[in-house]
Structures are given as C-alpha cells and as structure tokens.
Amino acid sequence: MTDAVLYARVSSKEQREMGFSIEAQVRLLREYAEQNDIKIIREFIEVETAKCTGRPLFDEMLTFIRQTGSCHAILCEKTDRLYRNFSDMLTLDEMDIDIHFAKEGMVVGPNAKSSDKFVHGIRVLMAKNYIDNLREELMKGMREKVLQGGWPHKAPFGYRNIDGPESVEPDPETGPIVTWMFTRLAEGGITPHQLYREYSQSDFKHTVAKSKFYVILVNPFYKGVMKWQGDLYPGKYKPLVDEDTWERVQSVIKKPDKPLDTNGKTDFTYRYLIKCDHCGCDIVAEKKKGKYIYYHCTQGRGPCKENGYIRQEVLDRQFLEALDEIQLEPDVAENMIDKLRSHYQDEMDEREDLIRSLRLTSRSIQLEIDNLRSEKLNRRISERKWRQRQESLMDRLNAVFAQIKTIQHETDSIYPYTARLILFKARAKDIFAGGDSAIKRRVVTLALANFSLSSGTLMNTTNKALHISMKGLKYGLVGQVGLEPTTYGFGDRCSTN
Numbered sequence: 001m002t003d004a005v006l007y008a009r010v011s012s013k014e015q016r017e018m019g020f021s022i023e024a025q026v027r028l029l030r031e032y033a034e035q036n037d038i039k040i041i042r043e044f045i046e047v048e049t050a051k052c053t054g055r056p057l058f059d060e061m062l063t064f065i066r067q068t069g070s071c072h073a074i075l076c077e078k079t080d081r082l083y084r085n086f087s088d089m090l091t092l093d094e095m096d097i098d099i100h101f102a103k104e105g106m107v108v109g110p111n112a113k114s115s116d117k118f119v120h121g122i123r124v125l126m127a128k129n130y131i132d133n134l135r136e137e138l139m140k141g142m143r144e145k146v147l148q149g150g151w152p153h154k155a156p157f158g159y160r161n162i163d164g165p166e167s168v169e170p171d172p173e174t175g176p177i178v179t180w181m182f183t184r185l186a187e188g189g190i191t192p193h194q195l196y197r198e199y200s201q202s203d204f205k206h207t208v209a210k211s212k213f214y215v216i217l218v219n220p221f222y223k224g225v226m227k228w229q230g231d232l233y234p235g236k237y238k239p240l241v242d243e244d245t246w247e248r249v250q251s252v253i254k255k256p257d258k259p260l261d262t263n264g265k266t267d268f269t270y271r272y273l274i275k276c277d278h279c280g281c282d283i284v285a286e287k288k289k290g291k292y293i294y295y296h297c298t299q300g301r302g303p304c305k306e307n308g309y310i311r312q313e314v315l316d317r318q319f320l321e322a323l324d325e326i327q328l329e330p331d332v333a334e335n336m337i338d339k340l341r342s343h344y345q346d347e348m349d350e351r352e353d354l355i356r357s358l359r360l361t362s363r364s365i366q367l368e369i370d371n372l373r374s375e376k377l378n379r380r381i382s383e384r385k386w387r388q389r390q391e392s393l394m395d396r397l398n399a400v401f402a403q404i405k406t407i408q409h410e411t412d413s414i415y416p417y418t419a420r421l422i423l424f425k426a427r428a429k430d431i432f433a434g435g436d437s438a439i440k441r442r443v444v445t446l447a448l449a450n451f452s453l454s455s456g457t458l459m460n461t462t463n464k465a466l467h468i469s470m471k472g473l474k475y476g477l478v479g480q481v482g483l484e485p486t487t488y489g490f491g492d493r494c495s496t497n
Contacts, residue, residue: 004033004073004100005061006043009081022047029075032102041071058088065095073098073109079123089124104343118328118425119336122418123343146228149236156221157208158240166237174206175240178222182241185217186248192217217253222246268293269437270315273444277454278306285312295453310456318458319444323429326447333426337419344415351407358404365397 008025022045033040042064046057065071074092076082078101083089092099098109108120142152150167158178159168177199185195196213208216216222223246224239225232241249268285276283276297281304285295293312297304328336372389375381381389424431424446432443452459 001037001039002073002098003041003068003071004038004075005065005071006030006033006040006075007046007058007061007082008044008077009046009055009058025077025081028077028102032100033075036100038073038075038100040075041068062091062095065097071097073100075100075102077101078103079120083124089121115332115336119339122340122421143229146226146233149234151221151226151235151237152228156219157212157216158222159237166235168237170238170240177204177206177208178216178240180204181213181216182222182245182249185252186245188252192253214253217249220246269312269441270295270319270444273441273451274315274458275452276304276307277452277459279304283307283453297453307453307456310453314456315458316440319440319448320429320433322448322451322458323432323443326425327429328422328426330426333422336422340415340418340422347415355404355407358400358407362397362400362404365393365400369393369397 006026006029008022008029010022026043026045030040032038044057044061044064046055061074065074074082074097076099082092082099082101096110098107100107104123106116106120108117112120145152145167148165150165152167155161155168155171158171158175160171161167162169181195181199184190184198185192190198192214196210199208199213220227220232221235222240223243224235224237226235227233270283271285272282274283274295275281279297279299279301281298281300283295284298285293288294294309295312295315296309297307369390372381372386372393376383376386428443428447432440435443
C-alpha cells in the first residue's frame with residue numbers, strides 16, 4: 001500500500017459557494033485512494049482568499065512530504081487544483097513523487113510516459129493561462145480607472161493615495177519639493193546636474209536619489225497627464241506644475257534621440273540565441289565577403305579560442321537535428337489532441353452547469369430586489385432600511401454577474417491553442433527546414449532553449465517544448481511559422497489572425 005497526501009483547493013470562499021465543492025473533491029479522492037490501494041496519511045484542504053497571498057497549506061504539504069520520507073504520492077482532483085504556474089510543477093518534479101489526478105485519470109511521476117508528461121505540462125500551462133486571464137481582467141479595470149481620470153497605482157513622489165475618483169492628491173511634505181524642482185529649473189541659468197547639487201545642499205527633509213530626480217523632471221504626471229501603458233490620459237487630480245513650466249523644463253533637459261543601429265543584424269538567424277559554453281559570452285554573427293555568415297564568441301571576458309568561427313549552414317544542420325529529437329510522431333500527436341478534446345468537452349460541460357447555477361442565483365436575487373421594491377412602495381419598510389438592503393442585494397447580484405462574465409471569458413479556451421502547440425511540435429522540423437531566416441529564428445525561439453556552443457557543437461541544456469508561450473499561440477506567433485487555422489473540434493476560436 002502506497003502512502004499519500006490528499007490536496008484539495010478552491011480559490012475563494014465565494015467560489016466554494018458557487019459550486020466548486022471542497023467536500024466533493026475530498027469524497028472523490030478518498031474513493032480513488034480506496035480503489036487503488038492507497039493510504040491517505042494526511043489531508044490538506046486550502047481555501048484561498050484575495051486578502052491573503054500565497055498558498056500556506058501547499059507549502060506546508062511540500063514540507064510535510066520532505067520531512068516524512070515515507071510519503072511518495074499526492075492525490076488531487078485535477079491539474080488546476082494543484083498548480084497555479086509552471087514553477088509549482090518544477091518544484092514537485094524535483095521531489096520525485098507520483099501525482100494522481102483522479103478526475104483526469106492520469107498519474108504523473110518518474111515512470112510516466114513522455115506523452116503523458118507532455119500533456120501534463122500543457123495542462124499546467126493552461127492553469128497559468130487562467131491566472132493570466134484574471135490579470136487581463138484586472139488590467140481592464142485599471143484602464144477604466146485611468147479613462148475616468150484616476151491613477152490605478154501607488155502615487156508617485158510628490159503625491160499620496162486617497163479614496164475617490166482622483167485616487168491621488170498632492171502630498172503636503174513632498175509636493176512642494178517637486179514644484180520647487182520644476183520652477184527652479186524653468187527659471188534658467190542652471191543645469192539638471194547643478195539643480196540636484198543645489199537640492200542636496202538644501203534644507204528639504206526628503207532625500208531623492210539622483211536617478212529618480214531626473215525621472216521626476218520628465219514625468220508628465222506632474223502637469224496633470226498620466227502615462228499608462230504607453231499612452232497619455234488627462235488626470236482629475238491637482239497638478240503640481242503648470243503646462244508652461246513643464247514644457248520649459250523639457251526644453252532644458254531634452255536630448256536628441258539616438259538612431260537605431262540595425263546594421264543588417266536582423267538577418268542573422270541565431271544572433272544572441274546561443275552562449276559560448278567555454279566563457280558564457282554571447283555567440284554573435286558577421287558576414288564575410290558580403291555573403292558568408294559566420295558565428296563566433298564575442299570574447300567579452302577575454303580571449304576565447306574554444307569555438308572559433310562556424311558557418312551558419314553548420315548551425316542549421318545542428319538545429320534541425322535538435323528539432324528532430326523533440327518531434328512528435330503524427331499518430332502520437334493525434335492521440336494527444338483526442339485526449340485534449342475529451343477534457344475540453346468535460347470542462348465546457350462543467351462550466352455550463354456552473355453558469356446555469358449562477359443564473360438561477362441571479363434570478364433569485366432579482367426576485368428579492370423586486371419584493372423589496374414592493375415592500376417600499378407599500379410602505380412596509382423604511383427608506384433607510386430599503387437603501388441598505390437594496391445596496392447589499394445589488395452588490396451580490398453584481399458579484400454573480402461578474403463571475404458569470406469571468407467563466408464565459410474562460411470559455412475562450414486555451415485548448416484549441418494547445419492543440420496547435422501539439423501540431424507545431426509535430427511539424428517544427430519541416431517548418432524549420434522550409435523556412436527563411438525569420439521563420440527559422442521563430443521556430444528555434446518557440447521550440448528550443450538554453451543552447452550553448454562547445455567546440456563548434458550545439459549543446460541543449462533545457463528543452464523548451466513546454467515553455468512555448470500560450471499568448472504567442474493565441475495571438476498568432478505560431479501562425480507566423482506556417483500553421484493553418486484549424487479548430488480540431490474545440491469550437492471556432494482558433495484563428496491565428
């Protein structure tokens with residue numbers, strides 16, 4: 001009989017109430033253990049909250065496994081209950097234990113098949129994609145705040161955060177420092193360097209680093225304009241300097257932009273993708289006789305004769321061999337896509353059930369709101385109590401609608417792009433062989449990593465097959481290497497355009 005620990009998790013108390021039952025997870029895992037002759041020696045039940053970062057019980061479980069010594073397995077419902085990112089998977093992989101995913105019918109461990117490990121890695125990436133989606137929703141909220149004239153981050157030097165649409169106001173202690181800096185420099189007859197020396201010798205109580213001093217002087221925030229995500233937005237807060245003063249300061253400190261020195265370097269397929277195995281410097285390229293491309297060590301740490309000069313054609317052949325080693329056979333790729341399709345359908349069914357449950361909840365809350373309105377009209381409830389209960393019910397209703405929206409957003413599933421990842425892994429070698437310089441670089445960047453050059457031979461220290469960017473798959477980077485759009489039975493959201 002194998003000793004194991006049980007791990008169950010929901011992301012919030014609200015999620016637990018909305019249908020992700022801890023009890024159901026525990027019941028499933030106990031039945032699984034009994035059917036597979038596994039002894040559960042400890043259970044770790046985790047309910048995360050937005051107020052508390054991290055997963056203390058997950059960390060406690062890892063410590064328990066390391067200290068116990070006799071525990072060789074973890075029981076979990078499915079992948080996204082155990083992992084939140086790829087780092088979690090690497091941590092558990094180093095512990096050399098079996099992980100049983102009862103609902104997915106998979107055991108991942110030292111003796112698992114390579115194809116199972118690959119599918120497992122994809123699921124971990126999908127768990128990370130869920131976190132990324134939440135971040136995207138957060139960014140939407142922050143953008144909306146910026147559009148309304150509020151600042152969504154920590155107030156910059158000279159301001160302090162407050163509640164309200166402006167989000168910030170001038171700090172009575174540091175605000176005058178910023179105003180003095182701009183006013184003094186705008187008066188003329190002084191350079192930024194001299195201004196900083198004058199500030200350092202002044203009686204101001206707050207110290208500003210020299211590097212931050214310059215950042216303040218070029219930040220349009222102080223004239224009432226917020227720079228967010230590369231764009232400028234008008235703010236509702238009070239500026240510390242007027243437009244004219246800010247522009248005069250810019251004329252003092254502005255420097256001409258340096259032209260971009262391309263020098264044809266984008267033509268070099270593998271430039272900066274390889275390290276010298278001897279000294280760790282970058283491998284760079286240059287043209288000889290106007291047409292032959294050679295790669296060599298930069299020798300940035302002193303003379304290095306380990307590799308000498310190597311032709312690009314030689315590296316082409318070696319990268320082709322590396323891609324051949326990770327290439328999936330067509331039947332294996334198709335089998336993996338079939339498994340993904342099955343899991344996709346199961347997940348869609350679960351989400352549809354949850355959405356139906358949430359919609360019933362919203363109707364129930366709406367009925368309470370209607371009844372409350374009737375009570376108010378019939379004067380069976382005071383104005384104050386009506387407003388309190390109305391506000392509470394609307395908060396609950398908005399929370400339900402927000403969760404429905406989040407789940408519907410999740411249905412733009414990563415599974416189709418995962419299928420594209422598998423297809424890419426099955427065709428990477430052929431795409432590379434028939435591609436131009438840009439395509440070859442894209443394939444190598446997507447599929448391989450951590451290459452070094454040792455005596456003219458490529459050494460691959462890490463396989464990057466599972467690290468392929470899901471964002472890249474979703475927004476067309478894989479489409480750039482020649483894969484045609486296809487749905488694979490995952491719906492109609494798989495276009496690379």
